[in-house]
């Protein structure tokens with residue numbers, strides 16, 4: 001089920017999708033990921049064609065918005081509109097977004113740039129854009145009713161300010177905010193340092209944490225949900241639809257995430273330690289950084305983490321709330337582990353022929369063949385080289401490989417482990433496994449087939465006295 005997506009180059013993307021919105025008027029073009037059928041592939045970095053130089057970012061399953069340079073001002077055009085977004089192969093959502101996609105395209109500028117952004121509203125209700133984290137004139141802050149009137153359907157507004165501080169930002173409506181953000185209206189913004197050598201990294205990935213509540217079989221999110229979302233997404237994608245972050249061994253890597261969901265996400269990287277080098281307010285001084293493998297990103301926050309990709313492999317990267325690595329269906333079921341259904345299932349089958357016993361050996365559904373309603377996703381999914389990965393939602397991998405090209409972001413396939421470096425079944429002698437003091441004797445699970453010599457006997461319990469001395 002894992003796709004190897006082709007990465008579009010920024011140039012190809014613009015060429016294919018350019019749509020002139022304004023005719024002969026003075027609006028800059030609004031490049032588009034045309035919808036439906038818009039690509040959810042990760043576009044490669046978009047090298048700046050003009051203006052000050054910078055090291056472009058890569059938007060996970062997204063793209064960067066090209067601009068027009070006019071008398072030294074960078075002009076962008078965002079169009080708020082209905083879009084179709086493939087959440088993962090097998091499920092498409094009808095969302096609201098910008099320029100054909102949700103999230104909208106990433107905006108990249110340089111510290112000190114004068115920026116002019118035209119916002120055209122093609123939605124059925126008014127909207128606005130708040131430039132989350134920017135230091136700007138109050139009237140450019142995008143809060144409907146407080147700092148500007150709403151942008152009515154069919155109207156275009158213009159925002160203009162200087163991108164004062166380098167760092168990591170977001171944009172989203174500040175109009176009917178709960179509904180519009182639940183529908184997918186948001187985007188990433190990176191202001192690069194004036195000196196491209198400052199904070200330079202080899203690979204710089206960005207994405208938003210977002211969430212949807214879409215009933216299996218339907219297409220539109222429920223917009224009044226407060227906490228009980230069933231699709232936890234990176235850039236409106238769930239695993240296995242999220243591309244891997246492909247890096248070259250030895251690269252210095254930055255991953256920036258912004259949280260526009262309604263709960264926090266402890267984001268966890270395997271196989272490496274990282275430091276938080278950027279927050280909502282800018283760069284963290286080197287003396288104030290400390291090593292982590294998980295960093296919590298609270299609601300409304302942005303975090304940049306950095307690490308050197310020293311260890312080759314396919315390293316899991318995910319939110320550590322286990323429900324956030326599951327897809328739609330079945331968060332609200334009882335714990336059936338150890339419940340013996342054997343007599344009951346037969347009786348129920350007489351009434352309900354399709355009734356299945358679920359969960360009596362744990363929650364694993366990896367091997368289960370269950371017919372899903374149209375347009376939804378299995379809860380725990382994804383095939384890896386060793387079988388089912390049993391993940392969904394906010395999960396992907398950082399794939400570290402030797403000798404990749406500088407701008408090569410193509411999925412290299414699964415990691416080939418050096419011989420003898422993969423966990424494997426043990427069939428030799430076993431050392432005794434000490435158990436907690438006063439633990440009841442466990443009924444040892446019967447092995448399916450005898451597999452070599454078993455040490456000890458069934459029900460063998462080793463007592464551990466408080467002083468640490470062992471006795472049988």
Ligand SMILES: [Cu+2]
Nearest residue numbers: 265319321324
């Ligand atoms: Cu989470």
